[in-house]
Amino acid sequence: MxxxxxxxxxxxxxxxxxxxxxxxxxxxxxxxxxxxxxxxxxxxxxxxxxxxxxxxxxxxxxxxxxxxxxxxxxxxxxxxPVPPGLCGRHWEPLRLFCEDDQRPVCLVCRESQEHQTHAMAPIDEAVESYREKLLQSQCNLGDKMKTLLELQEIEAKIATRWKDKIKSQRMRISTEFSKLHNFLVEEEDLFIQRLSKEEEETKTKLNENRLKLNQTISSLKKLIVEVGEKRQAPTLELLQNPKDVLTRSEIQDVNYSLEAPKVKTVCQIPLMKEMLKRFQATKIKTEKQNRHNMS
Missing domain, CATH: 3.30.40.10 (Zinc/RING finger domain, C3HC4 (zinc finger))
Incomplete structure (x- = not known):
């Protein structure tokens, strides 16, 4: 037999x-x-x-x-070991692709109760269909990568402009404070400390944004390579759950909100000059009062 x-x-x-x-x-x-x-x-x-x-x-x-x-x-x-191209259960040629289970099956599998309600397609048609879908997915991922690289370039320019503003503001603060009397030195230091704190906080936020963007780019690069390898894979390997990589490609998020940091620490020199005038008036009044008491 x-x-x-x-x-x-x-x-x-x-x-x-x-x-x-x-x-x-x-x-x-x-x-x-x-x-x-x-x-x-x-x-x-x-x-x-x-x-x-x-x-x-x-x-x-x-x-x-x-x-x-x-x-x-x-x-x-x-x-x-099951010979390539044969069903591991029935040792029959794998001629169909089960959309529900996302794997190749044989004609005997199709007639079993397990697959009676499942959608089937000839394996050659399934290969061509998923190769086209993977190619489209790879193109879409390429477009997303282009968008992210453009955002990265804009982010770098924004950071440079912000650093120039910080430098300019620091120079203005130092210049304005140098024109005041010695008692304003502590006020100058206070403003510099506030600005430095703001700088560190903004740097931290920019670094976090840059890290997030780099991580997204790295993740997208890996996904592009994975999709490319999946598309070039042999028939049976390609049809091992191709929907998974397609789904992850579709939901890959490249939305990124660019936010130009603003310098919040402002040196209000006119107010300080008014404070100096009041200080000087108070000092003169005190000195007159002291001379009157002594006489």
Whole structure:
């Protein structure tokens, strides 16, 4: 008996897989015990054979030990490596692609209960379809990368302009404070400290934004490489869940809000000059009061 014919003899006509705990009924046909129970109408009366419709009593079920041993021996002989292009369960050519399970299947798999409601496509059509989708995904990712690189360039220019503003503001503060009296030195230091704190906080925020942008770019680069490798992969490897990489490509987010930092610390020199005038007036008044008390 040829291997294919032997496999057919050892296959349950209900589940289309190797027998599991095979039983014989009155007409002589064999089925998996669990398959037969699922196909029967609940009750204790006779039931029709799933193949020939001949009635058989539930009490007529007999374990077919010989068939079980033969099935087990045949399965053991097939536990070696599955040749490329063959179904690991049925050793049949992989001719179809199951959209629901995202994997190639054979014609026997298609007829099994597991795949009866699943959408199937010829494997050649599935390959062409997913190659086109992966190519489109790769193009879309390229566009996203271009957008991110442009944002990165703009971000660098914004940071440079901000640094120039910080430098200019620091020079103005130092110049204005140098024109005042010694008692304003502490005020100058206070403003410099505030500006430095603002600088550090803004630097931290810019670094966080730059890190986030670089991480997004790095993630996108890896995804582009992954999509490219998936698109160039052999047929069976390409059809191992191609939707996963397509989904991750579609949801890759490149939205990035550019925010030009502003210098919040402002040196209000006119107010300080007014403070100086009041200080000088208070000092003169105090000195006059002291001279009057001494006289």
């Amino acid at each position: 040829e291997v294919k014919d032997l496999q057919e003899e050892l296959t349950c006509s209900i589940c289309l897989d190797y027998f599991r705990d095979p039983v014989s009924i009155e007409c002589g046909h064999n089925f998996c015990r669990s398959c037969l129970h699922r196909s029967r109408v609940p009750g204790s009366g006779p039931f029709p054979c799933p193949e020939c419709r001949h009635p058989s009593a539930p009490t007529a079920l007999r374990p077919n030990w010989a068939l079980a041993r033969l099935t087990e021996k045949t399965q053991r002989r097939r536990q070696g």
